Amino acid sequence: MIELTRLNGDKFSLNALMIEQIQSLPDTTISLINGKKIIVKDPHTEVTALIKAYYQEIGIQESLIEVGEANE
Template sequence: MIKLIGLDNKPFVVNADQIEKLEQIPESVITLVNGRKYLVKESNDEIIEKVIQYKRKIFLGDVKQPSEEIF
């Protein structure tokens, strides 16, 4: 899961494994595999970096306990 900021300045979390496509028009549009779309303030490069960091934590076994924040 990655934490992002919507255009309404409210943070929300997206399942990084469900991201199908990213577009920049000029804000980032995230399309999930179910077709749902989200507009966020982060650039595509920032989103990609968050996904890489998240997956790196999983593959390296650096996942924190449920009571700790994993963003």
């Protein structure tokens, strides 16, 4: 889980595995695999860093790199 901040200042945790896409429109908009969209205060780069850290913490960062290399 990663901790983010909604536009109204409320903090919440989001399962990073549910994230499909992140956009800056100019607010950071996160699209989930279930079709929901969440707008957060956190900058795109910070959200990406939180996701990478979470992937490393649960041990899937290396697996994703290996899958990417296999698909090339």
